Amino acid sequence: KNMPTGFAKDFLWGGATAANQIEGAWNEDGKGLTTAEVVKKAATHHDLSMNTVSQESIAEAIADKTDEMYPKRRGIDFYHHYQEDIKLFAEMGFKAFRISIAWARIFPKGDEKEPNAAGLEFYDKVFSECHKYGIEPVVTISHYEMPLNLTLKQNGWASRQTIDNFTHYTETLFQHYKGVVKYWMTFNEINAITGGFTGTGAVDNELNLEQKAQLRFQALHHQFVASALAVQQCHAIDPNAKIGCMLARAQNYPKTPNPKDVRAAQLQDQLNLFYTDVQVRGEYPEYMNRYFQENGVALQMQADDEQIIKNGTVDYLAFSYYMSSITSTDSKPEKFADSFMAGEKNPYLETSDWGWQIDPIGLRISLNEMWDRYRVPLFVVENGLGAEDKLTDDYQVHDSYRIDYLRQHIQQMKEAVKDGVQLMGYLTWGPIDLISASTSEMSKRYGFIYVDQDDAGQGTLKRYKKDSFDWYKKVIASNGEEL
Ligand code: BG6
Numbered sequence: 348k349n350m351p352t353g354f355a356k357d358f359l360w361g362g363a364t365a366a367n368q369i370e371g372a373w374n375e376d377g378k379g380l381t382t383a384e385v386v387k388k389a390a391t392h393h394d395l396s397m398n399t400v401s402q403e404s405i406a407e408a409i410a411d412k413t414d415e416m417y418p419k420r421r422g423i424d425f426y427h428h429y430q431e432d433i434k435l436f437a438e439m440g441f442k443a444f445r446i447s448i449a450w451a452r453i454f455p456k457g458d459e460k461e462p463n464a465a466g467l468e469f470y471d472k473v474f475s476e477c478h479k480y481g482i483e484p485v486v487t488i489s490h491y492e493m494p495l496n497l498t499l500k501q502n503g504w505a506s507r508q509t510i511d512n513f514t515h516y517t518e519t520l521f522q523h524y525k526g527v528v529k530y531w532m533t534f535n536e537i538n539a540i541t542g543g544f545t546g547t548g549a550v551d552n553e554l555n556l557e558q559k560a561q562l563r564f565q566a567l568h569h570q571f572v573a574s575a576l577a578v579q580q581c582h583a584i585d586p587n588a589k590i591g592c593m594l595a596r597a598q599n600y601p602k603t604p605n606p607k608d609v610r611a612a613q614l615q616d617q618l619n620l621f622y623t624d625v626q627v628r629g630e631y632p633e634y635m636n637r638y639f640q641e642n643g644v645a646l647q648m649q650a651d652d653e654q655i656i657k658n659g660t661v662d663y664l665a666f667s668y669y670m671s672s673i674t675s676t677d678s679k680p681e682k683f684a685d686s687f688m689a690g691e692k693n694p695y696l697e698t699s700d701w702g703w704q705i706d707p708i709g710l711r712i713s714l715n716e717m718w719d720r721y722r723v724p725l726f727v728v729e730n731g732l733g734a735e736d737k738l739t740d741d742y743q744v745h746d747s748y749r750i751d752y753l754r755q756h757i758q759q760m761k762e763a764v765k766d767g768v769q770l771m772g773y774l775t776w777g778p779i780d781l782i783s784a785s786t787s788e789m790s791k792r793y794g795f796i797y798v799d800q801d802d803a804g805q806g807t808l809k810r811y812k813k814d815s816f817d818w819y820k821k822v823i824a825s826n827g828e829e830l
Contacts, residue, residue, distance in 0.1 A: 361444050370425050373414065376469065378463070378466065382498055386787065389785075417787075436480075436779075444484060447535065453519060457512050467523055486531050488577065489535065491539070492548075493548045497512060506569075517573075530589055531581055534570055541560075541563050541567070546567075561643065578590050596668050598712055601674060614634075627723055629658075662723070666729075668730050700735055710759045710763070714766075724769045724770070744811065744813035749813070757827055779795070
């Protein structure tokens with residue numbers, strides 16, 4: 348066989364977003380309140396408010412009917428701008444656009460029998476707008492949010508009951524969007540669940556570390572079962588659709604060739620790939636038995652859970668890639684950022700404005716590692732640079748730093764394709780500026796399109812093309828040859 352020379356003809360170029368970071372319209376057309384909409388914005392770039400939620404902070408948020416402190420309630424008002432935005436994506440030549448569906452638009456409280464027709468209709472319109480331009484929707488079913496009612500009623504994914512609520516939701520989606528959506532994903536960055544509220548929808552701030560681990564891994568088990576059931580539903584209802592899992596890939600290197608560091612890094616890598624081991628291979632890997640035992644975690648499983656997981660393996664592995672880190676056995680390791688994935692500092696790498704360690708070669712390494720391990724198609728569904736952009740007086744944004752970042756990652760991705768990795772596509776994170784997941788800031792911008800809105804929610808919401816807009820258009824038109 349010959350070595351591939353570049354990206355496949357049907358390579359899915361495009362961009363990725365999430366409902367709670369773009370839609371706004373948080374209380375329109377019957378939508379219920381979501382877990383993302385009770386998380387306050389961070390005070391600074393490095394204050395990660397994302398998972399600091401308590402019963403009191405939720406009560407305070409419910410009483411507050413404004414979006415002032417809760418930017419995920421306003422997003423960038425995609426709900427009313429979707430036609431304009433998708434048109435701009437089409438102008439760049441997008442082949443795919445990733446969005447998530449807000450569960451609470453379809454089932455406002457999460458436990459109703461009948462769906463909210465207006466919610467289904469909104470996504471009907473979004474998908475048909477995409478198809479008008481030949482853009483394939485790539486849909487995340489759960490992206491860092493759920494109906495808040497399920498938190499209040501049963502502490503989110505801590506409860507096994509949530510599996511039934513979720514699979515009722517997924518069945519509704521597969522039936523309704525059959526033949527319309529070809530690419531699905533169950534849980535965004537499923538590994539973020541061990542970080543707390545954003546993934547679990549469960550309030551656990553008063554628990555000690557061991558109790559937190561117990562709750563979060565149990566919640567994760569419920570998500571594994573729910574995801575596997577959704578995969579089976581999807582295959583039964585729409586055999587032409589493909590459904591994947593989604594991991595936040597954290598590429599890890601040993602700090603030194605000392606075997607102790609190498610082993611420590613190997614464990615870190617296992618703890619990251621554990622999730623895809625379950626969802627792609629269909630069973631819990633042995634090393635987790637030891638980890639659970641040593642960390643006081645005892646999972647409650649029902650008799651057929653293992654079989655469900657085995658029968659619900661995914662068609663492809665999607666992942667986000669932003670940074671790498673190193674691991675050592677040092678007693679006081681030097682950390683590189685306040686990011687939710689922060690690891691140890693690598694002296695060979697530069698960092699973004701938010702302290703994320705930039706490592707394009709790490710993407711090639713990750714792609715090779717995951718292809719070797721799993722042999723299922725891979726899909727980069729997030730990658731990009733969050734930076735502070737400046738809109739000039741004549742409405743331009745000169746974001747050459749963003750172009751550099753993306754160029755280097757695409758180059759390395761191309762190397763991985765030449766290495767033989769099977770890659771479905773590349774979606775940049777936030778092709779249009781949006782609300783940050785970790786800090787809820789607007790000023791952390793990823794887009795090819797600038798949105799006139801500041802951290803306080805002030806601005807015209809007008810959209811402006813940045814320099815990177817024309818660059819990405821050229822990249823897509825040349826199928827990744829002109830970088
Ligand atoms: C991923 C999430 O973790 O990274 C996205 O799936 C998120 O929702 C993206 O926006 C970038 O993170 P942040 O915190 O810069 O928005």
